[in-house]
Amino acid sequence: MLIQKLKYAQNLTTQERHIIEYILDHPEIVFKATAHELARMTFTSSSTIVRLCKKLGTKGYPDFQLQWALEYKPNPQKDEPEGELAIEQGNLPAAIEALPYLYEQSLSKTRQMLKEDSLIKIVRWLKSSERIDIYGSDNNYYLAQQASAKWNELGINAVAHNSANFHYLNSINLNMSPLSFVISHTGHNRAMVEVAKALRNKQMRMVAVTSNNNSALTKLCDETILTYGYDERMRLSKLATMVSVLYIFDVLYMSTIPEEG
Template sequence: MNILEKITQHKQAFSKSERKVAEVILANPQIAIHSSIAALAKMSDVSEPTVNRFCRRLDTKGYPDFKLHLAQSLANGTPYVNRHVEEDDGPEEYTKKIFESTMASLEVARQSVDINTINRVVDLLTQAQKISFFGLGASASVAHDALNKFFRFNVPVVYFEDILMQRMSCMNSSEDDVIVLISHTGRTKSLVEVAQIARSNDATVVGITSKDSPLAKECNLVLSLEVPEDTDMYMPMASRIAQLTLIDILATGFTLRRGTKFRENLKRVKDTLRGSRFEKRND
């Protein structure tokens, strides 16, 4: 709670000398946070203990603690909020809004994600014979990204954008295979069917999707992200970023589980790419 507001509210409850202190602080808080109790007492024309008592009356432990609260109030406290883009926003506004909304959504996602499930999914992935990532529409690019990540791990990984290929792939799946299905809404019919096919072949189905959705019901494990959908622009934005971050987390968990030796392998994969690149000059 903002301490500057608190001071103005409390103003009546202060004594005469304490009010003097309040005036000085409100007049110029920036100077106050950089002053010692002695300096502030002099400015307010009161004694030092009075300033201390003033601080205590605001439920702080003493002067240093009060300064801390004051500093926090002054720090332009604009936490990221999901603000929608408006019709007449200029580039500056919508850029800012989209960045902030994205960060706000990630914060929400972070709090809603279930660590336990993540751990279990990582477990499954490390033990899988084959890993498949499927998504449709906007979620296809998320699956695509997952392919990229897991491909580097030198494990059999599969990705199809085509619904028929997805179905065929699932029909040929077996017990030790893990199928990761990505869908924000979890209501895409064909993806639900893919899940059913995979299940009937005893493959393990992991859903990165909305809780309690039709798709979620068909999955062995569900990683749900409670990201507020951005309805304004009619295209998924934040949800997708959250999904990607989740993929990053799974990939990280995967490498950690595999140990140091495995990561040396990763470095080698990266080094291989060097040939196809322009060297970075160090001048």
């Protein structure tokens, strides 16, 4: 973790050690200050800040800010993580620079967690199914709608749901071999767990899309695809997870595109 690297970094110059001490004493300054501003506060230079960031394993100061945002735990007595709000609301240039790193990190981490054998099985299920159902609540419902729309463009029957549709479940023809995806970042969303229970009672095939591999949801599903980045305390983390979910469904979508010719 980045915080641990800061605390136990070796082979640092006096200036670099001073910068680290300043950051650890004022952790939320990372969200508010540019590299130039941090250099001025620590009586160093922008190039020293960037060099230190690279020594710590990040690609530069924007990437350092992003990883700090994902790991930093604010004082629990505060109602809001102040530093995160600063980068979201008050620093447009920082957002422009940081978001590509956020997307890149989310995609890379998700790719590392994908299990090819499991994906091959899921793609095989997709190709043999006459209907795809995708369940999600709140933001996940809109992600489900996007995924469904792409499959519908291919002529594949796909429907997004934000709750269990018991009329549909009671009338569905199981000979259609429907495949259901259930999205819940925590794996404990009550509505989605109830959906999974209803689907399980109908003996329907299910895939969990979640960041929690040991949850009520995963125990009900036939397969699990892990997402990256969910931490309910950090809004940037929610954005990272949305990117992760979109990537997962795009991989599945591209795997079902018929070959030309």
